Amino acid sequence: SRPVLPSVEPGYLQNLIPGDAPEQPEKWQDILVDIERVIMPGVTHWHSPHFHAYYPTANSYPGIVGEMLSAGIGCIGFSWITSPACTELEVAMMDWLGKLIQLPREFLNCSDGPGGGVIQGSASEATLVGLLAAKERSVRRIQKLHPDWDEGTIKAKLVAYSSDLYAVQKHMTGVPYCPQGSIISRFPLADVLHNIVTFTSSCFADQSNSSVEKAGLLGSMPMRLLPTDEKCRLRGATLEQAIKSDRERGLIPCYVVATLGTTGTCAFDCLEELGPICNKEELWLHVDAAYAGSAFICPEFRHLMAGVNYADSYNFNPHKWMLVNFDCSAMWVKDSQYLIEAFSVDRIYLKHQHQGRTPDYRHWQIPLGRRFRSIKLWMVLRLYGAEGLQQHIRRQVGLAREFEALLRGDSRFEIVTDISMGLVCFRLKGPNQLTKRLHDRLMARKNIYVIAATFQDKYIIRFVVCSRVTESRDIAFA
Numbered sequence: 329s330r331p332v333l334p335s336v337e338p339g340y341l342q343n344l345i346p347g348d349a350p351e352q353p354e355k356w357q358d359i360l361v362d363i364e365r366v367i368m369p370g371v372t373h374w375h376s377p378h379f380h381a382y383y384p385t386a387n388s389y390p391g392i393v394g395e396m397l398s399a400g401i402g403c404i405g406f407s408w409i410t411s412p413a414c415t416e417l418e419v420a421m422m423d424w425l426g427k428l429i430q431l432p433r434e435f436l437n438c439s440d441g442p443g444g445g446v447i448q449g450s451a452s453e454a455t456l457v458g459l460l461a462a463k464e465r466s467v468r469r470i471q472k473l474h475p476d477w478d479e480g481t482i483k484a485k486l487v488a489y490s491s492d493l494y495a496v497q498k499h500m501t502g503v504p505y506c507p508q509g510s511i512i513s514r515f516p517l518a519d520v521l522h523n524i525v526t527f528t529s530s531c532f533a534d535q536s537n538s539s540v541e542k543a544g545l546l547g548s549m550p551m552r553l554l555p556t557d558e559k560c561r562l563r564g565a566t567l568e569q570a571i572k573s574d575r576e577r578g579l580i581p582c583y584v585v586a587t588l589g590t591t592g593t594c595a596f597d598c599l600e601e602l603g604p605i606c607n608k609e610e611l612w613l614h615v616d617a618a619y620a621g622s623a624f625i626c627p628e629f630r631h632l633m634a635g636v637n638y639a640d641s642y643n644f645n646p647h648k649w650m651l652v653n654f655d656c657s658a659m660w661v662k663d664s665q666y667l668i669e670a671f672s673v674d675r676i677y678l679k680h681q682h683q684g685r686t687p688d689y690r691h692w693q694i695p696l697g698r699r700f701r702s703i704k705l706w707m708v709l710r711l712y713g714a715e716g717l718q719q720h721i722r723r724q725v726g727l728a729r730e731f732e733a734l735l736r737g738d739s740r741f742e743i744v745t746d747i748s749m750g751l752v753c754f755r756l757k758g759p760n761q762l763t764k765r766l767h768d769r770l771m772a773r774k775n776i777y778v779i780a781a782t783f784q785d786k787y788i789i790r791f792v793v794c795s796r797v798t799e800s801r802d803i804a805f806a
């Protein structure tokens with residue numbers, strides 16, 4: 329019953345609350361009244377059935393109760409002893425989840441080897457954690473080959489790869505394309521910003537998520553954004569060529585992020601082509617399946633993860649499409665030793681007598697502290713069961729198909745990419761300006777929330793089935 333998008337201006341809230349914290353304690357009742365007066369007018373309703381932007385963020389009663397229990401227990405489980413249940417439930421849940429999507433056994437905690445799973449706060453963190461582990465592995469490998477090279481020299485030569493900003497690149501007419509260049513080095517920054525601002529403002533224009541480029545920035549490793557094919561997929565030959573030319577320039581290819589379900593168009597990189605190259609060339613392959621990964625609990629979608637056996641790390645977000653409230657990003661690695669070696673900083677106060685028998689998850693992540701996130705995963709898996717979760721995914725994919733059918737039945741519209749999962753990318757036939765105007769009007773009316781994107785040289789609208797409570801009538805309304 330509330331508009332999906334709020335109608336407030338920046339700074340609206342400052343006028344509704346005092347400038348200082350209260351001296352005296354206030355009453356619950358007064359504060360809850362203020363939730364309606366101060367907060368609700370400024371909420372974008374991600375769980376409205378009319379929210380069709382970005383990708384879903386999960387929400388369910390089991391997820392909420394799990395959050396409450398986690399907050400109530402309020403432990404900080406950075407080592408086994410700081411809350412054994414926190415670590416042990418996470419170990420068990422990552423195995424439950426890994427088995428549900430039929431991840432190769434080497435990734436599981438219950439395997440005999442050094443593989444295992446951990447819950448990160450976000451896919452962005454998982455990509456950065458993968459990069460840091462890749463860096464550790466490359467440094468150790470190269471030091472064996474060149475014992476006289478110091479760590480700093482090796483790190484300065486490392487380079488990473490992911491898929492490109494295809495649409496922006498297309499608009500840079502007259503600017504020579506250089507396959508080795510990252511977006512920053514490919515074009516003068518001012519040109520890039522000008523194009524983004526003038527044409528693609530508030531659009532998704534990339535294949536791999538922005539967090540992948542950010543991981544390169546944070547991890548001090550140049551991230552080459554490589555061109556994709558016409559279906560927005562990163563192909564093996566492109567990667568092979570980039571590796572070859574970087575090696576010729578004396579660089580050390582180190583890390584590849586392949587995406588299963590890109591943010592712009594939900595495209596799937598060709599893992600079966602990229603994987604063998606990464607393994608042969610000794611590059612760490614990280615798979616980012618943030619959104620689409622939840623669908624792999626359904627056997628009919630699992631062919632889309634073929635090639636996962638080549639990966640060194642794999643990540644998806646149950647907090648996107650699997651009904652576990654934010655934050656719950658599932659990450660598995662084949663060899664946790666690289667994480668532990670990259671992240672281990674010990675102090676006497678962190679030691680305990682059972683070290684080495686179960687994971688001390690502080691070595692698998694960036695922060696020291698960590699929440700009891702697995703409890704909400706446990707709740708959701710038990711209260712829905714695999715069948716309930718599969719039903720949720722299938723229902724949302726079905727609703728996207730309903731939207732597709734409505735578009736196909738209307739000659740004014742065209743669908744521009746393959747329909748993938750719960751995403752439909754469409755536009756009005758004719759000049760880009762028409763679709764842009766349609767999008768501007770939709771944003772002004774606030775009846776539904778969709779975002780724009782670019783695909784090749786086309787201005788498009790991304791329609792995603794997001795809310796758990798979206799029904800056919802909401803699709804018809806949209």
Ligand code: PLP
Pocket residue numbers: 382383449450451452453536537539587589590591616617618619645657
């Ligand atoms: N990777 C992909 C493919 C995404 O679509 C997104 C967000 O939509 C992310 C990564 C970032 O996820 P997070 O917010 O968990 O870092």
